[in-house]
Amino acid sequence: MKLRYIFLAVEIVIMMFFLLPVFSNILNPGNIAGMFISAVLILITVFWNKFKELCENMFKHTGGKIVIISVSVIVAAGIIYAAVLTGLMINACVKSPENSQAVVVLGCKVKGDSPSRMLRRRLDAAAEFLSEHEDVFCIVSGGKGDDEQISEAQAMQTYLVQKGISEERIIMEDQSVSTYENLENSCRILKEMGITGDIAIVTDGFHQYRAGFIADRFGYDTSAINSVTDFYNATMTPTYYVREWMAITNEYLKCLKR
Missing domain, CATH: 3.40.50.620 (HUPs)
Known part of the structure; x- marks a missing residue:
């Protein structure tokens, strides 16, 4: 039970990071997606027992198994993809100029x-x-x-x-x-x-x-x-990172079309 409270507290904090930009009139795909995902996680945590029961009942049927496994694979792939993009983004921003013309x-x-x-x-x-x-x-x-x-x-x-x-x-x-x-x-x-x-x-x-x-x-x-990053900008980082994941994906798709 205590672990559930910890998860809930973390999820609420994450939600606040995506909600804060709204008070500065910043509403973009980054914080919209972040708020949606945070809300889903909060609901799952609050109603964990019912969610667990629903999944167990679905898993008893072939169709339910396919849905649960498919969703799990998609979520896992999404997390890995976001982690890879984040690594690329961090690596790019630490390349200091040496002989730039x-x-x-x-x-x-x-x-x-x-x-x-x-x-x-x-x-x-x-x-x-x-x-x-x-x-x-x-x-x-x-x-x-x-x-x-x-x-x-x-x-x-x-x-x-x-x-x-x-x-x-x-x-x-x-x-x-x-x-x-x-x-x-x-x-x-x-x-x-x-x-x-x-x-x-x-x-x-x-x-x-x-x-x-x-x-x-x-x-x-x-x-x-x-x-230079200041405190204000640091609070916006989650929103801009999620938005950037989407923008990078869009550039990848453009490359495939060309």
């Missing part, structure tokens, strides 16, 4: 004409790196959303200039509306400039693997410059 900063939400909190953290990391490597130039990539006054690229350029980075070192790519287009357009600019070596991507750690996976398809090896 350029930096590509991936865009994020702009509020009015100012970078959002998440985008500012990316830009602060970019500014620090560029200040320490004065021979490296930067591409800021991001178009203008319907609810934004200026393009993400323009907001990023202005912010970096205010941080002391010379405007001459910053190239704006302001047409993209997705991570894929960020990298497609930025890599095209790099090729036009004759840059074929490694590039460093500035984004959040959870985003690095997918960004690198896309850049690799355009012929570029990548390293990671991760935005």
